Amino acid sequence: MTKRKAIFLDRDGTLVVHVPYLNSPDQLKLLPNAVRGIRLFKEHGYLIIIVTNQSGIARGFFNEECLTFIHERLKDMLEKEGVTIDDIYYCPHYRKGAVERYRIDCDCRKPKSKMIYDAAAEYHIDLKQSFMIGDSETDMVAGKNAGCTCILIKDTEIHGQNSVSGIDADYCVKDLFEAAKLFAR
Ligand SMILES: [Mg+2]
Ligand SMILES: [Zn+2]
Numbered sequence: 001m002t003k004r005k006a007i008f009l010d011r012d013g014t015l016v017v018h019v020p021y022l023n024s025p026d027q028l029k030l031l032p033n034a035v036r037g038i039r040l041f042k043e044h045g046y047l048i049i050i051v052t053n054q055s056g057i058a059r060g061f062f063n064e065e066c067l068t069f070i071h072e073r074l075k076d077m078l079e080k081e082g083v084t085i086d087d088i089y090y091c092p093h094y095r096k097g098a099v100e101r102y103r104i105d106c107d108c109r110k111p112k113s114k115m116i117y118d119a120a121a122e123y124h125i126d127l128k129q130s131f132m133i134g135d136s137e138t139d140m141v142a143g144k145n146a147g148c149t150c151i152l153i154k155d156t157e158i159h160g161q162n163s164v165s166g167i168d169a170d171y172c173v174k175d176l177f178e179a180a181k182l183f184a185r
Pocket of ligand 2: 091092108109
């Protein structure tokens with residue numbers, strides 16, 4: 001069986017506008033060019049898998065049911081634009097959280113790579129042919145340690161050059177479409 005290639009995608013600040021501890025579907029707003037980028041990657045055979053830290057669950061700001069509801073809406077929004085994502089992995093943990101069952105020092109919270117490894121096992125993904133795309137250093141570390149090529153999303157015209165200094169990424173682009181134009185071929 002041949003292995004698949006995937007785009008591991010951070011959610012907040014990469015696919016949707018970053019809202020701290022986003023806890024309602026009404027706060028979801030797709031970032032410019034996100035849909036175009038995903039569409040192009042899909043056309044070139046990439047699986048699209050979201051990997052997202054959601055410590056708001058451990059902190060007691062919202063629960064897993066709420067997160068599932070938010071993710072259903074996100075999938076609907078994308079489907080209305082004609083793109084489907086293949087799966088969403090999330091980490092609900094935080095080692096200093098308020099909710100006991102999530103208060104652990106887990107292996108899934110980025111910069112750790114367990115969500116990527118779990119997806120790779122489930123979907124038979126070749127990590128060397130795959131990309132981690134995100135807007136923070138933790139995304140880049142998680143992707144790098146898993147053997148993926150790492151793409152940082154940062155519009156330096158808006159955020160300034162300092163926003164990317166010190167972050168070890170393979171590439172830096174302003175949005176998902178720019179990323180897809182580089183690699184979906
Ligand atoms: Mg992010
Ligand atoms: Zn976790």
